């Protein structure tokens with residue numbers, strides 16, 4: 410019986426893959442608040458440790474431009490950038506606002522995540538804020 414249960418657990422995690430939101434909650438949420446309004450951010454600015462994730466996501470989406478506007482390609486490039494940034498944050502290729510870096514400093518590398526977890530959280534960041542405004 411126990412064997413069946415653990416086998417089922419392994420099977421379902423294989424089928425469902427890694428949940429990006431869970432990865433976010435464990436590894437990113439302590440610094441990046443998931444969602445807030447711009448006015449709220451201004452009020453709480455001094456208490457924040459990093460830009461809210463909604464702002465990060467929208468800023469990166471705006472900055473990554475591809476000529477043929479293919480959504481899948483755009484999402485893929487976004488994922489590659491974020492997946493790499495998690496382990497290799499670097500002042501030389503930041504896309505967020507220079508003022509954010511001045512205020513918060515450069516992000517520290519997040520250790521201990523597998524490639525799959527980094528990919529899942531990066532896709533989650535992209536998909537979470539589809540059709541969401543930051544204003």
Ligand code: HEC
Pocket residue numbers: 432433436437438439440441458459460465469491494495498499502503504505506509510513514515516517519530531534
């Ligand atoms: C200890 C705090 C902290 C944690 C934890 C953290 N970040 Fe950050 N992150 C920052 C700060 C500060 C910035 C703004 C400065 C910068 O861009 O490096 C930032 C910026 C970013 C950026 C924008 C990069 C750019 O081009 O400027 C992305 C994307 C990002 N974080 C993703 C993540 C993800 C995904 C996680 C979780 C796996 C995570 N962060 C965890 C502090 C954190």
